[in-house]
Amino acid sequence: MSKLEIIDLHVSVETEDGPKEILKGVTLTINSGETHAIMGPNGSGKSTLAYSIAGHPRYAVTGGSVTLDGEDVLAMSVDERARAGLFLAMQYPVEVPGVSVSNFLRTAKTAIDGEAPKLRTWVKEVNAALEDLDLDTTFAQRSVNEGFSGGEKKRHEIAQLELLAPKMAILDETDSGLDIDALKTVSDGVNRFAEGGEKGVLLITHYTRILRYIKPDFVHVFVDGKIAEEGGPELADQLEAEGYERFLKAAAV
Numbered sequence: 055m056s057k058l059e060i061i062d063l064h065v066s067v068e069t070e071d072g073p074k075e076i077l078k079g080v081t082l083t084i085n086s087g088e089t090h091a092i093m094g095p096n097g098s099g100k101s102t103l104a105y106s107i108a109g110h111p112r113y114a115v116t117g118g119s120v121t122l123d124g125e126d127v128l129a130m131s132v133d134e135r136a137r138a139g140l141f142l143a144m145q146y147p148v149e150v151p152g153v154s155v156s157n158f159l160r161t162a163k164t165a166i167d168g169e170a171p172k173l174r175t176w177v178k179e180v181n182a183a184l185e186d187l188d189l190d191t192t193f194a195q196r197s198v199n200e201g202f203s204g205g206e207k208k209r210h211e212i213a214q215l216e217l218l219a220p221k222m223a224i225l226d227e228t229d230s231g232l233d234i235d236a237l238k239t240v241s242d243g244v245n246r247f248a249e250g251g252e253k254g255v256l257l258i259t260h261y262t263r264i265l266r267y268i269k270p271d272f273v274h275v276f277v278d279g280k281i282a283e284e285g286g287p288e289l290a291d292q293l294e295a296e297g298y299e300r301f302l303k304a305a306a307v
């Protein structure tokens with residue numbers, strides 16, 4: 055049983071006009087076995103939350119806490135966070151020219167487990183993960199994200215998720231840029247992960263489309279750096295029908 059606990063998290067970024075507060079007190083608990091969806095308008099701070107948990111240096115935590123099974127995540131280096139079992143799939147994954155998918159995955163797995171995976175079984179696992187995501191096995195020889203289509207980037211991230219087997223996965227707009235078949239393939243991958251034992255998922259999305267395939271236990275509406283409302287899957291349908299206007303008005307007063 056794992057628990058990711060975010061309490062009253064405040065995060066700022068450095069801008070030309072000085073620090074700007076983006077997260078204004080986020081409180082959220084994700085237990086293993088739970089899938090949480092965060093939905094909210096552009097610029098409300100969803101990616102900032104994901105990056106802050108993952109330890110991106112651009113985001114300065116000015117208050118609150120993040121713990122994983124009681125351990126202080128904010129005191130950990132980025133590596134330590136990954137080793138502790140946190141995984142972030144980014145909205146815009148970076149290109150790593152000259153580093154093959156195969157080498158990248160093996161290095162990441164070695165870093166997380168503290169020992170290199172056995173070569174023979176590892177190659178099989180990698181091929182199986184790629185195949186599950188409808189990626190050709192030659193994909194493993196390509197440079198990470200270089201020239202990948204939008205859909206290939208997202209599939210590659212889910213392959214990482216399956217192979218690295220973290221405790222908690224934060225998926226930032228894993229559904230963006232996917233065609234209908236890829237959406238199903240990626241969703242199946244996330245579901246395999248979520249069902250594979252004691253795993254927690256935080257899914258950031260704009261569309262209820264993906265929530266037809268990945269069933270969230272909880273939906274959180276994110277507005278202006280905070281959670282404005284929480285509910286079950288029905289809240290996503292309500293947002294699809296009504297938009298964010300009601301929350302934006304409430305945030306403005």
Ligand SMILES: Nc1ncnc2c1ncn2[C@@H]1O[C@H](COP(=O)(O)OP(=O)(O)OP(=O)(O)O)[C@@H](O)[C@H]1O
Pocket residue numbers: 067068069074076094095096097098099100101102103112145
């Ligand atoms: N380095 C920065 N300088 C200035 N503003 C920043 C910086 N980084 C983030 N922001 C601002 O923080 C706010 C939140 O951005 P964030 O990317 O977290 O939003 P989001 O909810 O993920 O939006 P989207 O739905 O478009 O992905 C935005 O207004 C953004 O412009």
Ligand SMILES: [Mg+2]
Pocket residue numbers: 100101102145226
């Ligand atoms: Mg974002």
